[in-house]
Amino acid sequence: MERLRRWIINIVVCALLSITTEGVGVGITYLESAVAKGAVCLDGTAPAFHWDKGSGSGINNWMVLIEGGGWCQDIANCIDRKGCDRGSSTLMRKEFGFSGILGPQNRTNPDFSNWNRVKVRYCDGASFTGDVEAVDPINRLHFRGARIWHAVMDELLEKGMKNAENAILTGCSAGGLATILHCDDFRDHLPSTTKVKCVADAGYFIHGKDISGGSYVESFYKQVVSLHGSVKNLPQSCTSRTNPPELCFFPQYVIPHMHTPIFIISAAYDSWQIKNILAPGPADKLRAWDTCKFDFRTCSQNQMNVIQSFRYQVLNALKPVMDNKQHGLFLDSCYAHCQAGGEDTWMLDNSPIIDNTTIAKAVGDWFYERNYYNKVDNCGYPCNPTCPDLNEAD
Template sequence: MITARLRQWLSLVACVLTVISLKTEGASVGITFLQDAVAKGAVCLDGSPPAYHFDKGSGTGVNNWIVHMEGGGWCEDVETCLSRKKTDLGSSNLMVKQFGFSGLLSSQQKSNPDFYNWNRIKVRYCDGSSFTGDVEAVNPANNLFFRGNRIFEAIIADLLEKGMKNANNAILSGCSAGGLASILHCDRFRALLPATTKVKCISDAGFFIHAKDVSGGQHIENFYSQVAKLHGSVNNLPESCTSRMGTRPELCFFPQYVVQTMQTPIFFINSAYDSWQIKNILAPSAADKGKAWKSCKLDLNKCTPAQLKVIQDFRDEFLLAINGAGVSNSSSMGMFIDSCYAHCQIGKQITWSSDSSPVVGNTKIAKAVGDWYYERSSIKKLDCPYPCNPTCPKVDSESGLDV
């Protein structure tokens, strides 16, 4: 009996110490619901208020800000948006109240030396359009709100009032659909901040390419076109891009067309073998009726030689898109393109800056981003072709990551 009670007591003490440790580290950050935004129509798919997690800066970082936008795909039709509405990706009512900050958002100086004491904000994603949608009317048949752009504007306005208007340094970042949002909203973010603020953007796994699938079809092009039409996104895509695309402004969902005319410095962290893109752009289920790619998509070691050739060609196409956007030759843009089968790499310590983090050119992602932001050196890191990099994690980084 004594042993059992002692075990229970020790377990309770361990839990308390864990909570204290998390609070001390700033790892667990409470949620802020932006109730005032509802009156402006800036709401999630279900009409609930937008939300974010905010860990305040300190010391030398008190006037420096990172706004990081959560990812989580898109919804392209009423059916998928209704399903999404029942999750935390469509309703703030279903979001966790505490969120662990790690990687780029970590408060630990050792693991995040360049940004640990900045004001760090994680914007929750609940609109399904990479924060681009704005449809005034709400169909009573489905009661869906397509207001992603209003969410972006409302949250940035709120943060400006909370001190970001005095920022010395500011970064707009994001992962996956949030990484795409950090590209699409980068110049607007710059315009909303004082001219004296040093503003840059970071896109993690957000450089989705305009490519054909394994059947020769245009799956991802059609998908983004549906997203743009449903959410009314076109008016909120960068005008510097849409004005050049003629009758196809929705193609400005693809970064390769947007980045060419961007004015604000931006850094791209991406795998040339992005696991989400291989699964959903190159070999989506709709283009693989016979499921020939099923095993290969889960583990590149299980790909046939013919499939690996297609995947290597996809890498070539990805690099062509990056180079065509002018990233390689730009003095203000930076990149860290590794060969890991991964998607999103800055939100977790294991891939951001740890003993197990991927290395390209003797550099880890955290150091590459810091060197680029503070202009300690020009960062254009490009990995060799798969499977050359032994530092890549052995697991698909989509699992449980910040997407």
């Protein structure tokens, strides 16, 4: 029964994750040369990416976006995962629409629309950190995310990124976490003359307390790191200082030791974190949060008080970003998850704003140093009227 339940959930999740974004379709490139290096997806297939070439003033500028889509923490979940495009490149869409921060239109993406824009597909299940040589002949799972990362970087350098004048590494959710974990390494791959910064969207997963008083997310990430052999590929600047080292899967322990400027886009009421860090199923034995965490309109006053207190956990975890002037921050009081990938939340008339500034303008001003931007909605949910209504839709 449990296997059937997980299979059904996996089918639904895979279907949702496969929905293309708006924008012009960009064809897929399979990196077949990486297979000989063991840089492969969970099922052993070649990694892949989509590349929309730059033009005009953006011909030597590069935006590399790492796709998101959760993690797999045990063999059963990784086996399920390789049954969709987050574990096998053979199941990936051949074309992907680019929008938001990858958008091709100057009207909705004025600072980056003519850059080389790359979407790196996510098929390893550990934010591109794993590297286990052995492959069990029974489950045939390959934990090789770190090898994929390096293979893709090498390929993009050969395709022209080695001549980059400006470069940004970005990503949403698990891709946002990968952005944080690989930001300094991305800087190291590029010439010293390249202006390099990173933008992590909804990837700042906090080491927080759940409704039971424990930290289910800590045990979950510990399983991910252990299964994929990730510790050796987490930032050494963090693992050499943090005990246990697997805590370096949490951005709040990585950011203080980073050298590369990074901009954090996040929601104080991040919908994934509300569901999986504050009120995960294992911490909610009576299932009292089953409805509330998906739709705040159904929450009791006590539950809303707990949700409001979660915002303070988020603010505390973000102090390393707030306290460093080279970093940027857009923390709205929305119930949302990932806000840079779509035009509706990136830069339209009804997009989320803080101090009359959209996310797109905040990131652009920060990257080009037109204006320092480190802003927080100084009020609780639902104080920001520009937030999208994602209740029951996330």
